[in-house]
Amino acid sequence: MASSKLQEFIEETENKEILRFVTIGSVDDGKSTLIGRLLHDTNAVYEDQLSAVKSASTQNVDQGEIDFALITDGLKAEREQGITIDVAYRYFATKKRKFIIADTPGHVQYTRNMATGASTADVALILIDARHGVLPQTRRHAYISSLLGIYGLLVCVNKMDLKDYDEAVFEKIKKDMEAVTANMGFGDIQFIPVSALKGDNVVTSSANTPWYKGPTVLEYLETIQVPKDDLASHFALPVQLVIRPHLNFRGFAGRIISGSIQVADEIMVLPSEKTSRVKEILLYKENLHEAVAGQSIVLTLEDEIDISRGDMLVHPNHSFTISNRFRAKMVWLDENPLKLNRQYYLKHTTNSAVGVVNQVNQILNIESLQFESSDKPLKLNDIAEVTITVNRPLIADLYRNNRQAGAFILIDRITNQTSGAGMIAEFLDDLSAEQEEEFLEKVSREEKEARLNQKGYLVQVVAPTEQEAFQKAVSLERLLFDRGYFPIFIEKEDIAQKLLPFAKENALLILIPKVGKKLAIQIEDKEVKIKHLADALSVIQKEIEK
Known part of the structure; x- marks a missing residue:
């Protein structure tokens, strides 16, 4: 009897629909507190965790109350500062649905974490402080949520208890937010007055807001219906690994990003456009007849075809484009501003390329939410429309058609920092050889400076003896090179002086020893006394990156 009930419970749980939602909004609007309250009131917090949270709830709440934010804010720095820094994922289920929550930070500095948490969400739960x-x-x-293609927006006007549950306050914020979201394209928007700390309208309706009649x-989370893509078409599997344990087996491993596939289906390999049929679908030790989006599988084919990592397996009637030029909406996530025509790594599905941002077409005015022309460099948290060229064609789709196949990130080649996250909006024609020749221009000094991330200078390394000056200059060359610069050590000053005009024009950094x-x-006519080479590094960086 017990085993049969357990089996029924497992089957019931497996068959429940999953809703992914993300909490967003400004810092201190109460995102973590709301999620903590939601988990607590749905009995999704273990006793030992609840006990630990009660013990830690001493700093920011009244005596006897629970700091619900501590349920998701697990990092030491988060608890000390009372803010969310990293994305916290939580899982819970009710009788109607299973949920995956991404609790994201609201601080401007951590916008990149918010974008990460929202990238796979069906619904964005945005909190607004009623005050x-x-x-x-x-x-x-x-x-950003609208750019990422999130379907539903749940606007929770929080801390209503601090405004005496005033309906006028709620209606004013609702009106303001309706104006903000009017042209963002969300499929469903709902406004709810809540108090995350007190629990009003989180799980149960509140007597404090008799004027509110909504869910x-x-x-709302249990009942919203998010449209699903047609799984019978647009199958796509970026190849992550070719598995070849012995001569009699050759499989192609990857995660299906969209659509579905069955044994005997015809598939096409991009970019080669060669075709075959599916022989087997393997999931660990299990042979499947069909696999769908989200599953990580291994496919074997009826024919021997040259396939490698980065290729895409699709149905012959696919909607993918092979292109190396496109326009995209991009969120800049790096504290260092974007430099046009500088090379970045571009990561797209399982493929990697080298990409450059040729042009910033428009930048979003965050107040008016209108794109405007601007000659200012793209800086942290800016949202812009850009034109990008990559050194090898991408097998991609427009983001509005396929969120997985239309998304990419830019990575700084020196720091490995994620610099930008983008969504492909339009593919551009590749330039023909004749067009490339027609539009070719002399590479400017500014372009070289942007590519090398430095300006052309003559730097003299001064030390009391000739031997020490020589050694310091050599060591400084290594320090600069390891940090991504391109220095050139020249021992003779007369040769260096002759080369200086050439170095300035070509953004080269010349180092020479001097007693x-x-x-x-x-540097030039400016001399700075230093104690260590690390000091020299700091001085040079400030000068050559001006």
């Missing part, structure tokens, strides 16, 4: 109303970060998070947060009284760095 402060709609803030710039509220607008930014809402717009609670949980009721002097004290250790110093001389």
Whole structure:
């Protein structure tokens, strides 16, 4: 009897629909507190975890109350500062649905984490502090959510208890937010007045808001219907690994990003456009007849075809484009501003390429939510429309058609920092050889400076003896090179002086040794005394990156 009930429970749980949602909004609007309250009131918090949270709830809440934010804010720095820094994922289920929550930070500095958490969500739950109303970060998070193609937007006007549950306050914020989201393209928008700390309208309806007749947060999440893609078409599997344990087996491993596939289906390999039929679908030790989006599988084919990592397996009637030029909407996530025509790694599905941003076409004005022409460099948290060229064609789709196949990230080649996250909006024609020749221009000094991330200078490394000056200059060359610069060490000053005009025009950094009284760095006519080469590095970086 017990085993049969357990089996029924397992089957019931497996068959429940999964809804992924993300909490977004400005810092201190109460995102983590709301999720903690939701988990607590749906009995999704284990006793030992609840006990630990109660013990830690001493700093930011009244005596006897629980700091629900601690349920998701697990990092030491998060608890000390009372803010969310990293994305916290939580899982819970009700009788109607299973849920995957991404609790994201609201601080401007951590917008990249918010974009990561929202990238796979079906619904964005955005919180607005009833005391402060709609803030710039509220607008930014809402717009990024719309860019990411999130279907539903649940607007929770939080901390209503601090405004005496005033309906006028709620209606004012609702009106403001409706204006903000009017042209963002969300499929469904719902407004709910809540108090995450007190629990009003989170799981159960509140007597404190008799004027509100809509659903609670949980009721909305349990009932919203998110349109699903047609799984019978647009099958796509980016090849992650070719498995070849012996001569009699050759399989292609990857995660299906869209659509479905069955044994005996005809498939096409991109970019070669060669075709075959599916022989087997393997999931660990199990042979499947069909696999769908989200499953990580191994396919074997009826024919021997040259396939490698980065290729795409699709149905012959696919919607993919092979292109190396496109326009995209991009969120800049790097503290260092974008430099046009500088090379970045571009990661797209399982493929990697080298890409350059040729042009920033428009930048979003976060106040008006209109794209405007601008000659300013793209900086942290800016949202822009850009034109990008890559050194090898991508097998991609427009983001609006396929979120997985239309998304990419830019990675700084030196720091490995994720610099930008983008969504492909339009493919551009590749330039023909004749067009390339027609539009070819002399490479400017500014372009070279952007590519090398430095300006052309003559740097003299001054030390008391000739031997010490020589050694310091050689060591400084290594330090600069290891940090991504391109220095050139020249021992003779007369040769260096002759080469200086050439170095300035081509953004080359020349280092020469020089004998002097004290250790110093001389750039042009500016001499700075230093104690260590690390000091020299700092001085040079400030000068060559101006």
